[in-house]
Amino acid sequence: MRKYLLREDGNSYKANLHVHTNISDGGITPEEAKEGYKSHGYSVLAYTDHEVFVPHNDMTDEDFLAINATELAINDNWPGGFKYNKSFHLNLYAKTNDKTECCVCTGKSIFLEHSKAYVSETTINNKYRKFHSREGINDLIQRANNDGFLVCYNHPVWSLHNYSDYIDLSGLWGVEVYNTSSARGGYEDTTQPLDDLVNRGQRVVAVAADDAHNLNASAYGGWTMIKADKLDYDSIISALERGDCYSSNGPEIKEISIEDGVVNIKASDVVFVKLVTDIRFARSKNGSENTPLTDVSFDINDFIVDAGNPDQCRRSAPWFRLEVRDKSGKKAWTRPYFLDELE
Ligand SMILES: [Zn+2]
């Protein structure tokens, strides 16, 4: 029986899960952000101003959903200042739209004077302190999870992070594999942190987002397509939490299914499709500009049989993900799918 991992039918909503307004260091108002994204075909925008959690439910209308969020930075304070610092940047997305506070936001972290106007008494008096250490970051993520937030690990490349910096993270919902602002600035992200974390047992979603600070240079470049029943807060968050989404900076992924060990992907015109796994088992198919690929199947029965072999010494639960590339080099990424969720 064919199992659908991403269905072509049903509703798709285009989302940018990372934007800054003039509440922090963005050059646009929340209203301008909404109008810009709406006019470019987006239905969902997560407001992720630095260090302040400001609900934007007033932006939501029948065609547009505001996700209430914030971006927190935890710097390593390496001597030399900002240019030299490694810094964890985490987006926290409120899972319900009734939250007015975030337990890991503190008045002490606000670095912009004008942002302080948006900070509540509760936040100013919050004694929680962020620490740049394995325990400190994971404590923050766990508190955020317990407080009802999904947590995304943002732009690892811009953050100057390597394997040893991120490999012990736990409790993440997503990892940015593309960040428009970073990429256009010269720090293009890769899928390596995502794959590394998945290999450590973290079931994370691949996220592409803008990190827009205005509606010119850093907008409309990377997005997450969400498959949900309807455009309301609970439905969209539930879909994100389930991983009913994919990310892109160009191509469209229309459908993904698996039947009898054969994975099928339907996409807009692309020139390269690959399926990667947790082991040295990958499949790829090349097309060209004149013979684009739109419907590709990969037989992964060898991989599935191998995964079921009790004598095989694996490092992690077996998973695969798909990635496509179009003629201009733009890509789309599925999340990692684990074999145990296909049973
Ligand atoms: Zn950031």
Ligand SMILES: [Zn+2]
């Ligand atoms: Zn940001």
